Amino acid sequence: MARMPSAERRRQLTEAAIRAMARDGVAKTTTRAIAAEAGVSLSVFHYCFDSKQALVESVITTITDHYVTLVKEALRPRATLEDTVRAGFQAYWDHVRTHPDEHMLTYELTQYALRQPGFEHLARRQHEMYGEAYTHLIEQLRAGRDLRLRVPVTVLARYLAAMTDGLTLNYLVLGDEAAWTGVLDTVTAHIASLVMADGPDAAPGPPPDRAPG
Amino acid sequence: MARMPSAERRRQLTEAAIRAMARDGVAKTTTRAIAAEAGVSLSVFHYCFDSKQALVESVITTITDHYVTLVKEALRPRATLEDTVRAGFQAYWDHVRTHPDEHMLTYELTQYALRQPGFEHLARRQHEMYGEAYTHLIEQLRAGRDLRLRVPVTVLARYLAAMTDGLTLNYLVLGDEAAWTGVLDTVTAHIASLVMADGPDAAPGPPPDRAPG
DNA sequence: GTCTATAGGAAGATAGAC
């Protein structure tokens, strides 16, 4: 086979591992399967990575970075505030629908990391970056307009990240796209109601939007 | 060891498997580990279950039923509408905080089911039952009072189920309980705003709560 | 740096005595 510097081989093996894991699941993706997917022999794998764990670490950091880039692209500011929220969800949603296996993989890797002693920080980093992506968006929106938030930025960002995560997993399990237009509209409206132009920032106290009685 | 009818042995092994899987993760829980946890020999395992897959199927259905019972208990109606929502989340949340491993396991089992050919229906059943638990609550609330919903019941139930799921996973990964009071208040207020006393039901059209501009 | 060959171990499942 063609010779190649170690760094590039590592990238090649990492990408192959992501493809194989997205297709077959983490549990079934052995080192042999990864080497075969990359078109190299098993020994090349162990020449580039000390262990399977070392490769998985590379996989998690790589896919987290991919994912965050995706979210940040999807969530760029648009003409109006509601457009931004709606178009952002739409772009993200299109990616979920067209690449369900990749998203599935992110959930599997989260749990792999949480169960593997010494890897917990990778799972935390993953979810912290989701929150940061949303925080970044909110800050952009605040800079462009004169926005006031009804809830603190950290709360809103975390809420958005958790909700996106939950909705995605729910879709991956249940499918049924038709049911989603309603849910997405509800969510979009809620977000818009939490981010308003021209009002005082919320004090860190009781929540807004109380229902009558 | 003491003799025992097959049905009871199956229950014993299923419970042992749940304990071991919650503690060590699904991937690391071998048939040997389950037999040891139950205090029986490996052959007893295969006497009661044709294969490891058969046991996992029993584990998934058992834990799903446990979980749904928990949610339905947490979500029983209270004095006022907002109390119901708030107390329900509180009860659910206390369980998550005190039994994180069990909740972790439910996520692992979802993915196991989705990746195992022929087991997809177990994952679907799991999430359908979450939605049904919320649907049940909403119907109870509607019966007791003269409630009108701003969104269709199916949409609201699915939204609640997905959001609970996302928030739980986010907590399992990031911990940080302090950050959660804000998020929960926001969510509680949102739900209350979607379920109002004395108003017309929402037509299946554009969402409420539009933000200015 | 890449290969073939293999060590070494752990997994799921079975055989057959009691």
Next chain:
DNA sequence: GTCTATCTTCCTATAGAC
């Protein structure tokens, strides 16, 4: 129904030639 002992397979990782 339960046990001990074992089969078979597949895994991660290494050895050593090229």
